Amino acid sequence: MFKSSFDTAISEHVWRTRYLWAEPGSVxxxxxxxxxxRVALAVSGAEPHHQNDWRERFLAMLSDWRFLPGGRILAGAGTSRRVTLFNCLAMGPIEDSVQGIFNALREAMQCLQAGGAIGIDFSTLRPALALAQSSGAVASGPVSFMNVWQAANAVLEAGNRRRSAMLATLRCDHPDIEAFIDAKLDTGALSHFKLSVLLNDEFMQALQEDGPWxxxxxxxxxxxxxxGEVCERVWSDGGPPQLCMVHRRVPARALWEKLLQAQHASGEPGVLFIDRIxxxxxxxxxxxLTVANPDGGVPLPPWGACNLGSINLSRFVQQPFAAHPSVDLGGLRAxxxxxxxxxxxxxxxxxxxxxxxxKSALASRRIGLGVTGLADMLAMLGLRYGSAASIDLTRxxxxxxxDTAYRTSVELAQEKGAFPACDKxxxxxxxxxxxxxxxxxxxxxxxGIRNSHLLAVAPTESISLLANNVSNGxxxxRAFQAMRRVRGAEGQAVFFDVEDAACRQYQALHGPDAPWPKHFVQAADVSAEDQLQLMAAVQSHVDxxxxxxxxxxxxxxxxxxxxxxxxAWELGLKGCSVERQGHTPTALI
Structure with a gap:
């Protein structure tokens, strides 16, 4: 299935445009x-002992495509560029003042310039039309300032190869929540943002009771x-309960319907079940926690960070498409x-x-070990994605x-010390x-343990394309064969015909005209129920x-x-987003 280099033109294109960085004056x-x-040498440099042994181990799993580090690691490790290797960065609480807002903007641009994707909770900003006590001015509200972030990011991104990514969150009890929900209904609005509503237990209870909110x-x-009517709430800075003014009440059902209408129309905002998180x-x-990375896979505290990497499950199938294929669990654990x-x-x-x-990141040493190629693995094993057998195997x-990640992290704690915030x-x-x-x-x-959190399942769009178009996360x-639109070196759209890696291997074995087996399914063929059940099985094993x-x-x-x-709420998921076929966002990877 995999060669020493690339099987597809799009894989080489992704490498050249996103992960190939030449030092100034070098070839x-x-x-x-x-x-x-380069990556194996750079990362093994952190080891205090046996650096060459670890370099060889890292290189072996990378060059066999069994482990795909996050894109920031691939692009930046071992280079002289001042870039972060962390996929996920959270901003701190935004102080509700002009100075605080623009300090937060400056810091956000620093993070994006260094290559990190950021999450920002705008819940600390006063709602639109609220009066500022010191100046007497009227606040413009969180959504207006999100447009400032949008404009700054567009300027910053203009000369970069990589597309910047931001997630904005807002509490479901913020007075501007309705404007936030509707913020992306206009074509092109806030295109550099993904949006998520923070839904709490109280709202879900009010929804069930069809009560006011x-x-x-x-x-x-x-x-x-x-x-005025007041109540107490623990607000987004995580401090003690604060006295809050009730601006107005809306039917919980009406707010829920507004959220559903927006998701139906644009695929956003997604939801994060924040109390459960x-x-x-x-x-x-x-x-x-009040925010996550832009894809929702890593909830983060103020100033938190997480680096990501994915195990390519398709590389652990023994005798793929044969009468009795199996998964190499020993190799997977290694x-x-x-x-x-x-x-x-x-x-x-x-x-x-x-x-x-x-300071925040080193206190917890959060990592996000995940997987990609799950659907390809299931196809190679003769299992239909979403079937009971596929869910059992995924579990x-x-x-x-x-278990392997946690055991390894305990061993690392014995060798190098537990994470500083570890209270056993x-x-x-x-x-x-x-x-x-x-x-x-x-x-x-x-x-103790070396890392507070160890597992996250992130989307793996570009690294999966790099790995010869294995299925994403x-x-x-998505499709057996399709036309794929990706970002060129100058930011232009480049189009490729792509074929799923498992499909390509199947046709190599059985001929280009062989009919697809019944267990081969595309996203459109998998019911929402089956998708959710598989998600729940995965979430139960992800911290x-x-x-x-x-x-x-x-x-x-x-x-x-x-x-x-x-x-999704009833199954215990931490968040959810929905996309209708034909309504895919147009952003280039």
Missing amino acids: PEPAIENTWA PLVFPLGEHPIPVG NRANNLWYDEH VAAVATRFLDDVYDISLFPLKAQQ EIMGAIR LKYGASPFVLELDRALQDAIAQH IEPM NALSKTVYLPASASVQDVGLVLQQ
Whole structure:
């Protein structure tokens, strides 16, 4: 299936435009093998002992395409460029003042210039038409300032090869939540942003009861208005409960319907079930989470960071398409162990754009080991994506990766020390850790652990294309064959005919005219129910979160979107987004 270099023109194009970086005055890397060698050498430099041994182990899993580091690592590791190797960076709370807002903008641009994707919670900004006590001016609201971020990012991105990415979140009880929900309904609006609404338990309860929903904002130093109604809320800075003014009430059902209408029309905003995210956080005792990376796979605290990498599951199928194929679980565990160490080492060679991010990130040493090529693996094994057998196997594979990653992180804690914010008693009481086997829990209690979080399933658009177009993350195959639009070196659109890697291998074995087996399915053939059940199986073994879009047919109604989001909540997912066929966002990778 994989050659020493590339099977497809688009794979080489992605490498040349996104991951091939020549030093000033030097000759560009002539082949992907040189990129693997550069990355393996750079990351192994973090090891205090046996650097050459670890370089060879890192190189072996990279050059065999078994592990695909995040794009920032591939592009930046071992170069002299001042870029971050972290895919995910969170900004701190935005101070609700002109100076605070533009300081936050400056810091965000620093992060984007260094190559990081950022998440920003705009919930701390006063709603539109609110009065500023000091100046008497009227606030313009969070959405207006998101347009400032949008404009600055467009200027910053103009000369860059990589597209910048930002996620904006807003609380579901913020008075401007309706404007936020509608913000991307105009074509081209906020194109550099992805949006997510932070839905809390109280809202989901009000929705079930068909009750009213208060929209509130902290009073701060403002006096309580005469006749004003107030309540207490823990606001987005994670401090003690604050006195908030109730601006107005809306029917919870009406707000929900507005959200569904927007998702149906544009695929955004997505939703993050924020109370569930905080309850499940391994660092529940030390953090308050209000934002995620732009794809939603890693919820983050203020100034948090996470680096990512994905195990290519399609490389662990033995005798693919044969009568009795199988998964090499031993090989999978071996790569998961080395990949965990690799991602931990990235902490010690990477630039952090802001000192606050460095402090926060090093306190937890969060990593996000994930998977890609799941749909291709299932096709090679003769399993239909979304079937009961495919979900059972996915659960087994994710369990093996989870246990290996946690075991390796405990071993790293013994060797190099636990993460600084590790309180072994409190950490051991987190819901996810309590689901680990008893031996692992005892090891953590005795030795601590190197990384607070270890697992995340991110979208893998570009690295999956790099790996000869394996299926993306845990998504079903989008199409067996398609036309793909990607970003050229000068930012222009470039078009390629692409074929899924498993499909290409099947036709190589059986001929180009061979009919597709019945278990080969595309995204349009997989029901929302089956997609959600597979997502739930994966989420149960992931301590961060997962990013997977639920695909619906073009004919899906607003009510169909609502059923998906409701079931995602009932299944225990941490978030969800929906996309109808034919309504794919037009952004170039």
